[in-house]
Amino acid sequence: MIRYALKCTEGHRFDSWFQSAAAFDKLAGAGMISCAVCGSAEVRKDLMAPSVSASESQAVTAPAPPERPERPLSAPAHPAEQVLRRMRAFVEKHSENVGRNFVQEARAIHAGEAPARPIHGQARPEEARKLAEEGVPVAPLPFDPEAKSN
Known part of the structure; x- marks a missing residue:
């Protein structure tokens, strides 16, 4: 599994997990990845710091990632996303x-x-x-x- 930081053409940023880099490329090429905030299918990888694991004797410090608030991947990144989630829940229920x-x-x-x-x-x-x-x-x-x- 690989986690990518993503960004749409409107500037909305979000993270998502993919089975592999090839899986991301295939889904993105088919237009099957969309922004969690605005729904745009024009999504690309965003700048992100690599995750590096090392033993205690080889401590490696990765560069700081771009300024983004920490949040669980399932939590909405933007108030508009919260509204869309509530709307979706209402439509599916009613x-x-x-x-x-x-x-x-x-x-x-x-x-x-x-x-x-x-x-x-x-x-x-x-x-x-x-x-x-x-x-x-x-x-x-x-x-x-x-x-x-x-």
């Missing part, structure tokens, strides 16, 4: 995840063919645009409900 059936289910609810209830799921941008043009009330979520956090 709506049904219909996954990839979102477009069909949203149309059925709008037409009165399925019981009215809050739902969330996945739709391609062009599908969501068509739903909105048809008068089906939809809105994008500022997070991916399918993504699992560590």
